[in-house]
Amino acid sequence: MTLSKHLVVLGAGAAGLMAAIEAGKRGRSVLVLERSEKIGKKIRISGGGRCNFTNLNVSANDFISQNPHFCKSALAGYTPRDFIALAEKHGIAYHEKKLGQLFCDKSSEDIIRLLETECRAADVEIKVDCAVQSVSKKGDVFEIKTDQGAFEASSLAVATGGLSIPKMGATALGYDIAKQFGLAVVTCRPALVPLTWNGGDLGVYRELTGVSLDAVVSHAGQEFREAVLFTHRGLSGPAILQISSYWKKGNPIYIDILPGVEIMDELVEGRDLGKDLVSILSKYLPRRFAQKWCAHNVPAKAMSHCTGRDLKKVSDHLHRWDVTPEGTEGYEKAEVTAGGVDTRELSSKTMESVKVPGLYFVGEAVDVTGHLGGYNFQWAWASGFAAGTAV
Numbered sequence: 001m002t003l004s005k006h007l008v009v010l011g012a013g014a015a016g017l018m019a020a021i022e023a024g025k026r027g028r029s030v031l032v033l034e035r036s037e038k039i040g041k042k043i044r045i046s047g048g049g050r051c052n053f054t055n056l057n058v059s060a061n062d063f064i065s066q067n068p069h070f071c072k073s074a075l076a077g078y079t080p081r082d083f084i085a086l087a088e089k090h091g092i093a094y095h096e097k098k099l100g101q102l103f104c105d106k107s108s109e110d111i112i113r114l115l116e117t118e119c120r121a122a123d124v125e126i127k128v129d130c131a132v133q134s135v136s137k138k139g140d141v142f143e144i145k146t147d148q149g150a151f152e153a154s155s156l157a158v159a160t161g162g163l164s165i166p167k168m169g170a171t172a173l174g175y176d177i178a179k180q181f182g183l184a185v186v187t188c189r190p191a192l193v194p195l196t197w198n199g200g201d202l203g204v205y206r207e208l209t210g211v212s213l214d215a216v217v218s219h220a221g222q223e224f225r226e227a228v229l230f231t232h233r234g235l236s237g238p239a240i241l242q243i244s245s246y247w248k249k250g251n252p253i254y255i256d257i258l259p260g261v262e263i264m265d266e267l268v269e270g271r272d273l274g275k276d277l278v279s280i281l282s283k284y285l286p287r288r289f290a291q292k293w294c295a296h297n298v299p300a301k302a303m304s305h306c307t308g309r310d311l312k313k314v315s316d317h318l319h320r321w322d323v324t325p326e327g328t329e330g331y332e333k334a335e336v337t338a339g340g341v342d343t344r345e346l347s348s349k350t351m352e353s354v355k356v357p358g359l360y361f362v363g364e365a366v367d368v369t370g371h372l373g374g375y376n377f378q379w380a381w382a383s384g385f386a387a388g389t390a391v
Helices: 014-025 041-049 072-077 080-089 109-121 173-180 199-208 238-244 264-272 277-281 287-297 308-319 375-388
Strands: 003-010 030-033 052-055 094-096 101-104 125-127 132-138 141-146 149-158 185-191 212-219 222-230 234-236 253-256 321-323 336-341 359-361
Touching: 003 014, 003 141, 003 173, 014 030, 014 109, 014 149, 014 375, 030 149, 041 052, 041 109, 052 080, 052 375, 072 375, 080 109, 080 375, 132 173, 149 173, 173 185, 173 336, 199 287, 212 238, 222 238, 234 238, 264 277, 264 308, 277 287, 308 321
Parallel strands: 003 030, 003 149, 030 125, 149 359
Antiparallel strands: 052 101, 094 101, 132 141, 141 149, 185 336, 212 222, 212 253, 222 234, 253 321
């Protein structure tokens, strides 16, 4: 037998479950199909297991898309305050960590339980361990064939996420469905991902694994001030993850390793007092890093022999250290996928395809990628809400 529903949702992540809940609240019969053995697998590991579920300071400027205005309608329709109210309704304790980022006090399981409870209240049916084999449309009805049987629905919401973290089951299913129905897909790439050293820098800096700096990282008109972490393969930390979403292979990034510090006067004074450069910089930077950086970025000349021009070059380089990465650590380490279903194919108010009535795309599957810090979760809630209130 074929089970018929008003709405079938592919994917039991943040966006898919939100769409299902809102549709269910409106009396729609809803079935969620999840390929993994549990719902919310990405929610479970997010934020170090505490789920950075939203950000207090969300605006369209916090998202990357070929159409930067597309996300505005959905974000206005479901705000961080709306999800905070839902969290409080379920008694979830939370805190602001930094920069408006909200985390659960206890565990990301609190958010998963919230979604499970809301699904039950809205009579949403969920099938896990259910792999989709094919999707088709006959007339006004979608037919979804799976290894657990066939299902029919008048509406289909695709919430299958992106390509990031394949070990958790990420696939290209959402993009394949979009292409099958004639929708354009913006080329995907790993985002919020560590960058790797080029061959020359790898030999120099891999010894600094574990060293962390407060820095400003800039590229392509964007800059972020947060921690930079040295790894055995390259650079990571929040500032690097942020800039990675904008970086293109072959281009340098620029790192201000002394943000807000006017170092020039100290360099001149240090030279006149007979101090060495490493000692001066170690006031602000880990000594291991200062030693390595000076050895490979400063001409082999004693401080006492440096002219004012020499010291100015050192100062400038400290505030604009250029690093050209070899690449990224790929989808295995990427927190999200940039690119996805072209926003020109969708209604910004409902997330419905403009070509295929009843077909919706939500969350990470869409060409809307948030900055680090709860923005991608807020996009998931907002886009899911928009679809769920429209089907």
